[in-house]
Amino acid sequence: MKLTGAEIIWECLQREGVDVVFGYPGGAILPTYDAMTKYPKIHHVLVRHEQGATHMADGYARASGKVGVAIATSGPGATNMVTGIATAMMDSSPIVCITGQVGSKAIGTDAFQETDVTGVTLPVTKHNYLVTKPGDIARAIREAFYIAKSGRPGPVLVDITKDAQQLTAEFDWEGAAPRLPGYRPSYHAPDSEFARAAELINSAKRPLILAGQGIIKSGTTAEVLKLAKTAGIPITTTLLGIGAIPASSELNLGMMGMHGEAWVNQAIQQADLLIALGMRFDDRVTGNLKTYAVNAKKIHVDIDPTEINKNVQVDVALIGDLREVLAVIQPQIKKADHAEWWSAIAVNRGDSAVRDIKNLPDSGHLYAAHVINDIWRLTQKRDTIVVTDVGQHQMWEAQYFHHDKPRSLITSGGLGTMGFALPAAIGAKFACPDKDVWVVVGDGGFQMTSCELATAEQEGIKVNVAIINNAFLGMVRQWQEFFYDKRYAATPMTGPDFVKLAEAYRLTGLRCNQRPDVKATVAKTLADKKTVVIDFVVEKEDTVFPMVPAGADLDKMIRRPKQDVLLESGSDKDWEMPSSTLPNVFVEKKAEAKALNDRRKPSPPGKRRTPAKA
């Protein structure tokens, strides 16, 4: 069958099972858009910015486990995708990006809208292709899908010249099967390693499972729970591992790391065995590596050999797919309950409940933690996916929204991409039209990609956008509060009237600025058929606790203040910096900054800290 290159692209997408693509047209991809009209089974979502297309593909992939597809034109279209591709790369999300390229004869001439897209994206893709002949398109796309979803998933880009889209070639689907002699998606650890791992697990007194996103990727929630139950092992999750283990399971202690629960980080430091399942010991997870879990032996299960011994030296590495590894190891595990260990952890929990803002009565102030916890309580009976952006609200969501299902939290962890949430949520909604999709986003991040509200409107889909509006780039302000003597340089931030903005997009806008109104606001949001944008006007200078100061030992955290947190913007909170635990580099940096600062004339007191009007 002779087809144009453009038609071959769509034929391949159809055969790969693609039902929706997110894209934006332009000259170099126009032949493909023209051919699209012949393939009505694939729905095209017109985005408002190509970054949005990649985040949508990413959100679609994370919600469904399938490959998400984004399309853009050459030059600026393709470079706009870079942030979304890097985001997908860091969090191992399977997406395929198709970009148009100038005609093959024009490559290298700085032709109109020519960019070396395979060059630009080389370090942020799992693999990429430049295709200059129509006959090569099918194989490139088939390989792209295969590479994107197999092994450790990731983004693959296929850059196709305009002439390759226009010219015809024989379309041979079978003949275009992937031929990748050098590609090794998975490995099988030797039996001896399994035996050593089982021995360590069976002899441990204080074992702890570190549950990562690999569990979600491999769909092994049940298997991990079985292992933990058999051997009485407590579980803690990474940010991206949230949902892999139900929050309601008594085996689940909560999140680890920089903003993880204090008792979890203490447990990590006290454990004699860490069993890392599909997590990569990110620096937000380990704190100071030199003092990280020095008492523990470590077993690392990961599909990617380059993750082993990258940050943390381990004793046993089981390189391979988590599903296979768990199947081999489970029968070798002896029953245990580790009652002593569990009660030690319970002691660590100690007074944490009274420090928890969640348990404080309504003080007339609206705290983000309350908003998020209330949304969770009010939507518990529904099937909900939450997509968060990056910042304080992201951490409060992780702490106060309790996820019981895999793929119910979608967030940019590794790259921490502001502007991710709204477009990723739109993608997630396309993957799971029957679920509620909530966006929890800061006033800063929302303004980065709020143009995608128009996409939601045009597509007639409903996502519920909860803007946690603190009139600050809150997370950065928090660092300034802790580490830069409250010099709020470039963090106070204004925004539009978000209610009017929503209305301008012909969507519903709501505002909520006190706790008793949260319930009605959520109810109204759920009842509305359209996308709803809620402006939750929260406390301006609220702080995410606990926090491991950058580079400090994992269990030396800035705890939540003990007394009621009654903030007015600008007021001091009574948190204590565990100064003795700060790494030297930080102390030096602070001294340096102070010296610099003291040379300057002090600005009038109070002035520089006044945040901008909401």
Next chain:
Amino acid sequence: MAKHTLIAYVEDVPGVLNRVASLFRRRNFNIDSLTVGRTEQAGVSRITVVVDSTEAGARIVEANLYKLVNVLRVDDLTRKPSLFRELGLVKVKVTPQTRAEVLQLTDVFRARVVDVDEVSLVIEVTGTPEKIGKFEMVLRPYGIVEIVRTGAVAMARGHETLSSNPPLVHVTGGKAEHHDTSGLAMSV
């Protein structure tokens, strides 16, 4: 730190050299030398990379090379009985007084003169990178006009076949001292 010689067999497709070279930059390794050429097998090129690195660093490079889709096989020849060869061309100044001495040194190094004029000689020398370094050193007093070196190529001795699977990263001994991530958490 020591010199590690890695051989990567790669699919001969456009951009593959860029992918390999880019990996070293991306993962913060310095390439000492890099050579590329065809092999006995059609469609397969052979890249010899010499990199200054710790043992742990070399393992990181090796594992990352295997992650490249176009890389078929990687071998670390550092600890294997192997042959290392490099070719150098040295253009050196000569006078009627020094010409004989330079020719004698050329003989000692089993190098050959490949071009002559009244004030200079071009000498071709092959051998291990160390030998070429030495040759350069002994000629320096005469005045080196120009020198070009190809970078090392290497081959294991004997008939042993090379591994076609990535090493399951060594888990015992050695600290991963290549990267220092201690300051990493310093950014929002």
